[in-house]
Amino acid sequence: MTSLPSLLGDLDPTSDRAVFRQIADQLREAIDRGRFKEGEKLPSEAELVEHYGVSRMTVRNSFSILQGEGLVHAEHGKGVFVRPRPPVRRLASDRFARRHREQGKSAFIVEADAAGSHPQVDSLEVKEEKASQDISTRLGSVRRVLARRRRYLLDGRPVEFATSYLPLDIARGTQIAEPNPGPGGIYARLEELGHHLDHFEEEIRARMPSPSEVKTLRLASGVPVIHLIRTAYDTEGRAVEVCDTVMAADAYVLSYQLPAT
Amino acid sequence: MTSLPSLLGDLDPTSDRAVFRQIADQLREAIDRGRFKEGEKLPSEAELVEHYGVSRMTVRNSFSILQGEGLVHAEHGKGVFVRPRPPVRRLASDRFARRHREQGKSAFIVEADAAGSHPQVDSLEVKEEKASQDISTRLGSVRRVLARRRRYLLDGRPVEFATSYLPLDIARGTQIAEPNPGPGGIYARLEELGHHLDHFEEEIRARMPSPSEVKTLRLASGVPVIHLIRTAYDTEGRAVEVCDTVMAADAYVLSYQLPAT
DNA sequence: CTTGCCCACTCGTCTATACGAGTATGCCTG
DNA sequence: CAGGCATACTCGTATAGACGAGTGGGCAAG
Structure with a gap:
């Protein structure tokens, strides 16, 4: 030695x-x-x-x-x-473009397969619940929402925990309220239901994880999380979904393409 | 008690x-x-x-x-x-739109003034230097670049440290190489020089700061940084600027608007 | 009354020690 | 040869004590 x-x-x-x-x-x-x-x-x-x-x-x-x-x-x-630097997942800003919504599998699965890693989704939970103050504001003063929770893993490692919130009047009784929302995901279902998507708004923060986030994402100490809140708006300007995502910061690079207008 | x-x-x-x-x-x-x-x-x-x-x-x-x-x-x-949560600065994805490029002051100053805080820019440094491997790749294999470094403060607190890199053949001898790039900033100068901007690409990471970042941003322990790398492309598809920004994560929320396409 | 010093209280750094618990290795036993 | 156990090495937790240094308030001297 x-x-x-x-x-x-x-x-x-x-x-x-x-x-x-x-x-x-x-x-x-x-x-x-x-x-x-x-x-x-x-x-x-x-x-x-x-x-x-x-x-x-x-x-x-x-x-x-x-x-x-x-x-x-x-x-x-x-x-x-x-600490080894784990392979990162790149999230491009066009990941919700309609053309990516055709295939049967979820974007996460397709993308991970292509990258040669083994993707998994677990901790699925779909239920109706009371909207938090923040979610209620973002969705335009709804009281109760449908919440879809799931955790994403890459090669056995949890990398992301996401919750989608949708107004009950849109989601109740539809396939969106089922554990498996079908091909193209909930955005495809929303469009089929007549809620044509117009644009998304994403808010990004970074911070240290709470103890519960450390647990669900099995985070090493010294790893921050990226907190992304995406709101989907339909062509009538109504917020039809809010997706709250917490990602292990060492597993992600977010990438956006912006017009210079 | x-x-x-x-x-x-x-x-x-x-x-x-x-x-x-x-x-x-x-x-x-x-x-x-x-x-x-x-x-x-x-x-x-x-x-x-x-x-x-x-x-x-x-x-x-x-x-x-x-x-x-x-x-x-x-x-x-x-x-x-x-630890008190400091006021956050929202960065909207349209902050580089041409219509924001008219006024004489920099976007940072204008925006902070509007928010009622006292903005400052210091640690200005403008010099030619050897491009790092990464910067060289992003700018399309240039050897040397013009680097513009500056630190932004809000009410006396450093919140962001940014470096712009530009190819020498574009920037040398122009107002871009001056400490004060003039009204509308370097993007306005680039367009005047015939490099019409087409779009930006932004890459976002979050991580714990290095000791030197702790120092320049006077970061409290337990505060991550957001690392944003923006590349500006002109209408010919050439990368004309790379801006490398490190932000105190507790001082920022990034916000993007994406078409559903 | 003002000035300045001292002291009490705060966190910062460091030592020395002890025991517990997880891991790996090699030896010993069957 | 295979299995299991002993052991040494690893980090985890906790104690007790010491001194240093920054802060602020009160008291005493001017």
């Missing part, structure tokens, strides 16, 4: 910078320089304690900084590893 | 959940329920040590979880506070 000093250097006792930050800095730099590669194991806490001559809590503090940055993750009993 | 028990409850010694997580859970819930309001001070470490009968490090561990979630922030010598 290569000796640590050759990889990691010494501390600067004259520096104002806290020792645990200096250690974190050195590890970060070593990772950035590729001295530790993706998925590779970092020196164990004990080794770093030895190398730097500090206490274990100090080393753990350093690791906790890097974890917060999403650079590394710890595995109990194994070690601390450089 | 209200006694802590009335706000915070007890630990469950039979629970599998680690003590510091239980404490974090209770504090989080109290914050969510509004028992501690935005900007309000949480009980001090000493008080929580007393209340729960645990050691100080355990309490600090709890705080560090909440900091990682961006829920609270600590101020040396003062206490730990519920």
